[in-house]
Amino acid sequence: MNHKIEHWMKELTLEEKASLCAGLNMWMTKGIDRLNIPAIHMYDGTNGIRKTSSDEEMGITSENIPATCYPTGSAIGSSWNIELLHEIGVALGIEGKEMGVELLLGPGINMKRTPLGGRNFEYYSEDPCLSGELGAAFVNGLQSQGVGASVKHFACNNQEYEKMVTSSEVDERTLREIYLSAFERIVKKANPWTMMCSYNLLNGSYASENEHLLDDILRKEWGYEGVVLSDWTAVNDRIRGLKAGLDLEMPGPAHYNAAAIVEEVQKGTLSEEQLDKSVRRILTLVEQVTDHEVESPETALDYHELARRAAAESIVLLKNDNGILPLDPAKVKSVAVIGTFAKKPRIQGAGSAEVTPTSVDIPWEEMQKIAGEAVQFHYAEGCPKDDRIDDTMIEESAALAAKSELAILFVGQPEYAESEMHDLNGIDLPEHQVKLIEAVAAVQPKCIVVTSSGTALAMRPWIQHVPAVLHAWLTGQGSGRAVAEILFGLTNPSGKLSETFPVKLSDNPSHMRIRGENGKLYYREGLFVGYRYYDRKELAPQFPFGHGLSYTSFAYSDMRVTQHDHSVTVSLQVENTGAIAGKEVVQLYVQDEECKWTRPEKELKAFIKIELEPHEKKEVVFELEERDFAYYNTKYNRWIAETGYFKLVAGSSSRDIRLTERVFCDFGKEEASFHKFSLxxxxxxxxxxxxxxxxxxxxxxxxxxxxxxxxxxxxxxxxxxxxxxxxxxxxxxxxxxxxxxxxxxxxxxxxxxxxxxxxxxxxxxxxxxx
Incomplete structure (x- = not known):
C-alpha cells in the first residue's frame, strides 16, 4: 500500500476527484495544490519530443521547442534491433527529463493493415511480434529514466478517413491475433505506465468507452493496472468511459464532464468506488514520474550521433545489381545528384508526431564530406515543388546524368502526402518523379535511386531500369549522413523491411475495403494481413517482409530443436561469408501443419539482429513458448496450441528461407466443451x-x-x-x-x-x- 496515495484519497473531495480525471490544459494533468499533488507534463513523442512553447496550444502548425528527431516508427521498425530501441528509449527519457517531460505519448503500435494509412509512418510494422518486441524495448528504456510511456492507439486505428465516426468491424480472432497481440506483448513485458485509446469505434462502441476492450481484455485478462487516457477529444460518453476504465480525459479541463461525474455519483448511477479506481491510478502515475530517482549518466549523451546510428540501422538496401554499391571515391570522378530531397531531405511525417529537430544532416553536403575533393558533384533539382511535369527540368537532369559517371536520384512521397488527419491516395511515386527516373536511367545505366517515404512504395515499372534502390524511409535528423555513409561504404546497410512492398496497390489484401462506408469499415481480410496474405495467395510482392540486402553475405547452418515440458529451444549457426563486417537479422517463423482451423502459412515468432566480422560464426538461440504455437480459438475464447506437427523456419526474410526443421509438439488433448448443436x-x-x-x-x-x-x-x-x-x-x-x-x-x-x-x-x- 502506498501511504501517500491513500492519504490523498482520504483527503480528496468528490469534486476534486472528478477534476483529476481530465487534464489541466492541453498538455498537463491537474494538480491539487492544497494536498501537494503535482501536475505532470506530457507531450507527443513517437520519434522525438514535440514540446510546444505553451501548454495551452496544440502546436501542430508552429515551430516547437527543438529536440532530437529520431527515425519515424516505420523506419526504426526496419532496424529490427531491440537493443537500439531500448537505447533510444533511454535517450528520450534523459532528454525528456532535461526538457521537463514526464510522460511521452508513444510508441505507436497499430498494425499496418493498408499502406495508405495516414499515420503509418508512426507505426513499426505489419507484424505484431516485431512491433511488440520493439515497442516493449522502447518502453522499458524510456521508463527506466522515470519518464512514462503511453502506448497508442488502442485499438484498430488503421485509417485517418472519418476515423472519429467510423467503426472498425473486426472478428474476435483477428482482433486478438493481429491487432491486439503487440499491445498485449508490451503490457506483459514492459508494463507501460499509460495506454492511449484510439478515436475510432471498435465493433460499434467507441474505443474510449469500449468495455470489452478496456475492461474485459486490458484490465481483467491482461492484468493492466496503469492509466488509460484518451486521445485528444476522443471522449464521447464520459460516464460510460469511466465505467469501462478510461481514467484520464485529454485535453482538459473538461469542467462539464467533471460536473457530470459528480452528479452521477450523487445520483448513485456511478459508484464512487469506480471513480476511486481511476483516481488512484492517476495518482499512482503522478508518483511514478515524480518520485522516480534515476542516476544521471556519467557522460553527456550525443543525441545527434545516436540519431545518425539509428538512421543507418533502419535504411534498407532493396536492390543492388552487380554490386554497384558501395561507391568507391577513388574510382568515381563525377556524380550527378538529382532531386530536391538531396538538399532538403524528408526526415519525418506531419501532424502530432512532427518534431522540431535540433539539426539536420543534408545528403548533398555529407556525400561531399565523405568523397572529398577528388569527386565532382553536380546538382539538378529534377522536378518542381508541385506535381507539375516540367519537361525542361527533366531534360536538364538527364543531360547532367549523361555526362557524369553515375547518377544518384533522391525521390519519394511529397511532404503533403503523409500526415495525420488524412490517408494517402496511392503508393506510387508522383508521375513527374517516375518520368524523371525513367529519363535519367535511359541515358545513365549507373543510376542509383534513394527513396523516402513513411510507408510501402510501389516501384513498377521504373525499378526494372535502375540497378540500385536504397530506401531511406523517414529516418530523422541523422538520415543525411547515414545515407551518404551507406552509399560510399562507410556503413554496411542492415535494415530489413518491416512491411511488405507490393508490386501495385491492388495487390494489398485490404484494397477492396480500404475505407469505411456508412460509418463501418469491415476487416474482411481477417488474419491475412501483410506477408500472411502474400504467402497464402502465393503472390509475389515487389519486396517481401523482412527483405534487406547487405554488402556482405551470410550462411545459415546446424539448426537444432530441443523440446522441453513447456517450451522449445531452437539454435542455429550464422556465418559472415563475405569480406567485410555486417549485421544480419535472423527471423524465425512457425508453421502449423495440422490445425483444424485456418491459419497463415507461417508467422514470425522470434528474431535477432547480430553483428559478425568477416568469416566469424555465431550461434543464435531462440526460446519459443506454448503461446508461440497457439491461435485464438473463439469456440473456447482462449489461446490454444494443438498437439501435432509444426515447421520451424529460419530465414533472412519471409521469402528467403534458409533452414527448416519439422517437430512434433505434444500440448495435451484439449477437452472439448459440448452444447446443444455440437457437431x-x-x-x-x-x-x-x-x-x-x-x-x-x-x-x-x-x-x-x-x-x-x-x-x-x-x-x-x-x-x-x-x-x-x-x-x-x-x-x-x-x-x-x-x-x-x-x-x-x-x-x-x-x-x-x-x-x-x-x-x-x-x-x-x-x-x-x-
Missing part, C-alpha cells in the same frame, strides 16, 4: 464423449430399424451434422418419453461426470505416488 465430428474426436455417445446409440439401436454405427462411412457423411440432428433423424421411434434436447443434456452431463471421475482418479494416483 457429430466434435463428439467422435473426443474419446470420452465418443464412448458416452456410443452407449446412447447402442440403446437407441435396440428400438429402431435404421441403426446407427459410428464407423468411417457414417461419420464421413453425417459428421458435420449436430448430434441432436442425428438423434432426430434416426431415433424417432426411440424418442417417445424424452425429447432430443433432454437426451443431449443428459449426454453432456454424463461426459462431464466421467471426466471429473477420471480427474479424481488421476489426482489420487499422483498423491499415492508422492
Amino acid at each position: 457429430l465430428n466434435d463428439w467422435v474426436e473426443d474419446p470420452t464423449a465418443k464412448s458416452v455417445l456410443e452407449k446412447c446409440l447402442h440403446e437407441m439401436n435396440e428400438h429402431v430399424t435404421d441403426k446407427v454405427h459410428l464407423n468411417e462411412e457414417f461419420i464421413g457423411f453425417w459428421g458435420d451434422f449436430p448430434t441432436i440432428k442425428v438423434l432426430q433423424m434416426f431415433g424417432q421411434n426411440w424418442l417417445i418419453h424424452r425429447t432430443p434436447d433432454q437426451v443431449i443434456d443428459e449426454l453432456i452431463a454424463e461426459v462431464e461426470r466421467v471426466r471429473q471421475a477420471a480427474a479424481g482418479t488421476n489426482t489420487a494416483a499422483a498423491q499415492s505416488q508422492e
Whole structure:
C-alpha cells in the first residue's frame, strides 16, 4: 500500500476527484495544490519530443521547442534491433527529463493493415511480434529514466478517413491475433505506465468507452493496472468511459464532464468506488514520474550521433545489381545528384508526431564530406515543388546524368502526402518523379535511386531500369549522413523491411475495403494481413517482409530443436561469408501443419539482429513458448496450441528461407466443451464423449430399424451434422418419453461426470505416488 496515495484519497473531495480525471490544459494533468499533488507534463513523442512553447496550444502548425528527431516508427521498425530501441528509449527519457517531460505519448503500435494509412509512418510494422518486441524495448528504456510511456492507439486505428465516426468491424480472432497481440506483448513485458485509446469505434462502441476492450481484455485478462487516457477529444460518453476504465480525459479541463461525474455519483448511477479506481491510478502515475530517482549518466549523451546510428540501422538496401554499391571515391570522378530531397531531405511525417529537430544532416553536403575533393558533384533539382511535369527540368537532369559517371536520384512521397488527419491516395511515386527516373536511367545505366517515404512504395515499372534502390524511409535528423555513409561504404546497410512492398496497390489484401462506408469499415481480410496474405495467395510482392540486402553475405547452418515440458529451444549457426563486417537479422517463423482451423502459412515468432566480422560464426538461440504455437480459438475464447506437427523456419526474410526443421509438439488433448448443436465430428474426436455417445446409440439401436454405427462411412457423411440432428433423424421411434434436447443434456452431463471421475482418479494416483 502506498501511504501517500491513500492519504490523498482520504483527503480528496468528490469534486476534486472528478477534476483529476481530465487534464489541466492541453498538455498537463491537474494538480491539487492544497494536498501537494503535482501536475505532470506530457507531450507527443513517437520519434522525438514535440514540446510546444505553451501548454495551452496544440502546436501542430508552429515551430516547437527543438529536440532530437529520431527515425519515424516505420523506419526504426526496419532496424529490427531491440537493443537500439531500448537505447533510444533511454535517450528520450534523459532528454525528456532535461526538457521537463514526464510522460511521452508513444510508441505507436497499430498494425499496418493498408499502406495508405495516414499515420503509418508512426507505426513499426505489419507484424505484431516485431512491433511488440520493439515497442516493449522502447518502453522499458524510456521508463527506466522515470519518464512514462503511453502506448497508442488502442485499438484498430488503421485509417485517418472519418476515423472519429467510423467503426472498425473486426472478428474476435483477428482482433486478438493481429491487432491486439503487440499491445498485449508490451503490457506483459514492459508494463507501460499509460495506454492511449484510439478515436475510432471498435465493433460499434467507441474505443474510449469500449468495455470489452478496456475492461474485459486490458484490465481483467491482461492484468493492466496503469492509466488509460484518451486521445485528444476522443471522449464521447464520459460516464460510460469511466465505467469501462478510461481514467484520464485529454485535453482538459473538461469542467462539464467533471460536473457530470459528480452528479452521477450523487445520483448513485456511478459508484464512487469506480471513480476511486481511476483516481488512484492517476495518482499512482503522478508518483511514478515524480518520485522516480534515476542516476544521471556519467557522460553527456550525443543525441545527434545516436540519431545518425539509428538512421543507418533502419535504411534498407532493396536492390543492388552487380554490386554497384558501395561507391568507391577513388574510382568515381563525377556524380550527378538529382532531386530536391538531396538538399532538403524528408526526415519525418506531419501532424502530432512532427518534431522540431535540433539539426539536420543534408545528403548533398555529407556525400561531399565523405568523397572529398577528388569527386565532382553536380546538382539538378529534377522536378518542381508541385506535381507539375516540367519537361525542361527533366531534360536538364538527364543531360547532367549523361555526362557524369553515375547518377544518384533522391525521390519519394511529397511532404503533403503523409500526415495525420488524412490517408494517402496511392503508393506510387508522383508521375513527374517516375518520368524523371525513367529519363535519367535511359541515358545513365549507373543510376542509383534513394527513396523516402513513411510507408510501402510501389516501384513498377521504373525499378526494372535502375540497378540500385536504397530506401531511406523517414529516418530523422541523422538520415543525411547515414545515407551518404551507406552509399560510399562507410556503413554496411542492415535494415530489413518491416512491411511488405507490393508490386501495385491492388495487390494489398485490404484494397477492396480500404475505407469505411456508412460509418463501418469491415476487416474482411481477417488474419491475412501483410506477408500472411502474400504467402497464402502465393503472390509475389515487389519486396517481401523482412527483405534487406547487405554488402556482405551470410550462411545459415546446424539448426537444432530441443523440446522441453513447456517450451522449445531452437539454435542455429550464422556465418559472415563475405569480406567485410555486417549485421544480419535472423527471423524465425512457425508453421502449423495440422490445425483444424485456418491459419497463415507461417508467422514470425522470434528474431535477432547480430553483428559478425568477416568469416566469424555465431550461434543464435531462440526460446519459443506454448503461446508461440497457439491461435485464438473463439469456440473456447482462449489461446490454444494443438498437439501435432509444426515447421520451424529460419530465414533472412519471409521469402528467403534458409533452414527448416519439422517437430512434433505434444500440448495435451484439449477437452472439448459440448452444447446443444455440437457437431457429430466434435463428439467422435473426443474419446470420452465418443464412448458416452456410443452407449446412447447402442440403446437407441435396440428400438429402431435404421441403426446407427459410428464407423468411417457414417461419420464421413453425417459428421458435420449436430448430434441432436442425428438423434432426430434416426431415433424417432426411440424418442417417445424424452425429447432430443433432454437426451443431449443428459449426454453432456454424463461426459462431464466421467471426466471429473477420471480427474479424481488421476489426482489420487499422483498423491499415492508422492
